[in-house]
Amino acid sequence: xxxxxxxxxxxxxxxxxxxxxxARNLQxxxxxxxxxxxNGKDLVNKIEENFYSVYSQEDYxxxxxxxxxxxxxxxxxxxxxxxPKLLNNTHKGAFICDKEQTVSIMMNEEDHLRIQCITAGLNxxxxxxxxxxxxxxxxxNMQFAFDEKLGYLTACPTNLGTGLRASVMLHLPALVxxxxxxxxxxxxxxxxxxIRGLYGEGSRSEGNLFQVSNxxxxxxxxxxxxxxxxxxxxxxxxxxxxxxxxxxxxxxYEIQDKIYRALGILRSAILLENSECLKLLSYVRMxxxxxxxxxxxxxxxxxxxxxxxxxxxxxxxxxxxSKKQRDMQRAIxxxxxx
Amino acid sequence: xxxxxxxxxxxxxxxxxxxxxxARNLQxxxxxxxxxxxNGKDLVNKIEENFYSVYSQEDYxxxxxxxxxxxxxxxxxxxxxxxPKLLNNTHKGAFICDKEQTVSIMMNEEDHLRIQCITAGLNxxxxxxxxxxxxxxxxxNMQFAFDEKLGYLTACPTNLGTGLRASVMLHLPALVxxxxxxxxxxxxxxxxxxIRGLYGEGSRSEGNLFQVSNxxxxxxxxxxxxxxxxxxxxxxxxxxxxxxxxxxxxxxYEIQDKIYRALGILRSAILLENSECLKLLSYVRMxxxxxxxxxxxxxxxxxxxxxxxxxxxxxxxxxxxSKKQRDMQRAIxxxxxx
Numbered sequence: 001x002x003x004x005x006x007x008x009x010x011x012x013x014x015x016x017x018x019x020x021x022x023a024r025n026l027q028x029x030x031x032x033x034x035x036x037x038x039n040g041k042d043l044v045n046k047i048e049e050n051f052y053s054v055y056s057q058e059d060y061x062x063x064x065x066x067x068x069x070x071x072x073x074x075x076x077x078x079x080x081x082x083x084p085k086l087l088n089n090t091h092k093g094a095f096i097c098d099k100e101q102t103v104s105i106m107m108n109e110e111d112h113l114r115i116q117c118i119t120a121g122l123n124x125x126x127x128x129x130x131x132x133x134x135x136x137x138x139x140x141n142m143q144f145a146f147d148e149k150l151g152y153l154t155a156c157p158t159n160l161g162t163g164l165r166a167s168v169m170l171h172l173p174a175l176v177x178x179x180x181x182x183x184x185x186x187x188x189x190x191x192x193x194x195i196r197g198l199y200g201e202g203s204r205s206e207g208n209l210f211q212v213s214n215x216x217x218x219x220x221x222x223x224x225x226x227x228x229x230x231x232x233x234x235x236x237x238x239x240x241x242x243x244x245x246x247x248x249x250x251x252x253y254e255i256q257d258k259i260y261r262a263l264g265i266l267r268s269a270i271l272l273e274n275s276e277c278l279k280l281l282s283y284v285r286m287x288x289x290x291x292x293x294x295x296x297x298x299x300x301x302x303x304x305x306x307x308x309x310x311x312x313x314x315x316x317x318x319x320x321x322s323k324k325q326r327d328m329q330r331a332i333x334x335x336x337x338x
Numbered sequence: 339x340x341x342x343x344x345x346x347x348x349x350x351x352x353x354x355x356x357x358x359x360x361a362r363n364l365q366x367x368x369x370x371x372x373x374x375x376x377n378g379k380d381l382v383n384k385i386e387e388n389f390y391s392v393y394s395q396e397d398y399x400x401x402x403x404x405x406x407x408x409x410x411x412x413x414x415x416x417x418x419x420x421x422p423k424l425l426n427n428t429h430k431g432a433f434i435c436d437k438e439q440t441v442s443i444m445m446n447e448e449d450h451l452r453i454q455c456i457t458a459g460l461n462x463x464x465x466x467x468x469x470x471x472x473x474x475x476x477x478x479n480m481q482f483a484f485d486e487k488l489g490y491l492t493a494c495p496t497n498l499g500t501g502l503r504a505s506v507m508l509h510l511p512a513l514v515x516x517x518x519x520x521x522x523x524x525x526x527x528x529x530x531x532x533i534r535g536l537y538g539e540g541s542r543s544e545g546n547l548f549q550v551s552n553x554x555x556x557x558x559x560x561x562x563x564x565x566x567x568x569x570x571x572x573x574x575x576x577x578x579x580x581x582x583x584x585x586x587x588x589x590x591y592e593i594q595d596k597i598y599r600a601l602g603i604l605r606s607a608i609l610l611e612n613s614e615c616l617k618l619l620s621y622v623r624m625x626x627x628x629x630x631x632x633x634x635x636x637x638x639x640x641x642x643x644x645x646x647x648x649x650x651x652x653x654x655x656x657x658x659x660s661k662k663q664r665d666m667q668r669a670i671x672x673x674x675x676x
Contacts, residue, residue, distance in 0.1 A: 256608045257607055257669075260606040261603055261606055261607050264606025265603060268598040268602025269598065270591050271595040
């Protein structure tokens, strides 16, 4: 798998990353919500022991959220290595992560285990294969809660069955501009899928970035989930491309204006709010994707997407930043990279 | 006198230009409004004859509005060489202009003669001296309508007496930002003065540019008018400077942000509307005036102020421009100069 942030994927790519997540629980142990801190930490130890009996500590490491400060933990969230829910379980939450930061096994999130694999571009199968191997290896020495009829048992019934969530992050500026995104939302929900913002469940869509994922986990096979999602994503990509062609034909100068202005502002602002920054980065990304901007690499935009987030900015600073200082640091970062 | 557009006046200067205008009418001839076209043109010939008997045709030339197209005439308006009223009198309107474009003698505007002198910076006395010499020279061979009690007679009673309007163009972004400009308006009106937009009477104030001028022409001497106006202008400059200091202290980064963003947008936009352009140029001017921007000359900003106007853009183009094409040409012009 390839780290999606560093990936210099195809210029015309609308897909930033593909993600597979498997929810697993150990038999006979209460779900994390019902675990007290000592028992939660015991569980982490147990999983780790098992994991490192198969995988090398040279390739993977465990991060214990309870021994980190809030800022460092939030950086992992901003990097999409952990979920908002794990961040709220810091007292017993931990995760195992590979060097390339494409694999993250969260412990004591909503379920005991959340095996997550993220890779660049539209590569769900590759991500699933990796997740599947990890799942099998872990299952060799651990008994996962499993029911013949229901499949894998999970804390939330929406994950029952395969425990699989597959998701793809897409950049859809033209569908947003053309106000067609709502139709896409509706169509997707009819297909048993869902569309969310940059940071998953409950997060707002910012910078025209959307995560499309399967809603249904029960009564369908892993292969079906992935095949269906790929088909839907390809259709959304197609719609986005059609919308881009249309607006570039109809509003060529207006779009170029928006793109170059965005770049101009990013290169000159002294204060940049997060939300505006994401919006401007989206225009620049669209410029790169459509070939209007030629001197910026997509991995630069991905890096800025992550490192311009509040905790990442705070992490790179010695003092505690006020909102305004953060806006300044964001502007400095963006200027230095573009 | 120095052409204000080309002038590289002091960086901290808030004053762009000083203007003196004298309204004069020839005795025994109806005011322009009552003159038909042949009689209007006869008057122009008569004034010209007189003028060129004293001044050389090498230094001055006459522009007959009736033999020009609308665009060329509008360019003179945009250069502040003629007034909107003269532009509405093209069938009999004309003006004599010097090479440096600091002197303009309008004929058949509201009055038979409008002697106008514009110079760079706060130099009303210099402009008045030049206007006065022209006035005296013209009066040697022409009988101006004059009443012992009322002074010079003019078409509009507001110009009776001295027929003098002195005005100063000021850049007042801080007073606008701080919403103190309304107070200045009120204070000025109590002092028998008035404040107007970029293109004089009835024009909107755009780009934070204002023309302060005397309202009263009757019962005060020319010297008093000028002395009073200079005093008022100096006070406004002082208030603007205080406001600048205050906002730069209080909102230093926000102001810098506005200034650098404005420059960034001007340097990268593909489409630029006139009104937005004037607003952005004002921020850049403020940047230059406060020393935040160091690599831009004020005369460049003055030139852009004029040449980014609709007629000037049209004049420099072979085809008839639509609004959108004009916005494109404006963006190209601005980009090439900044």
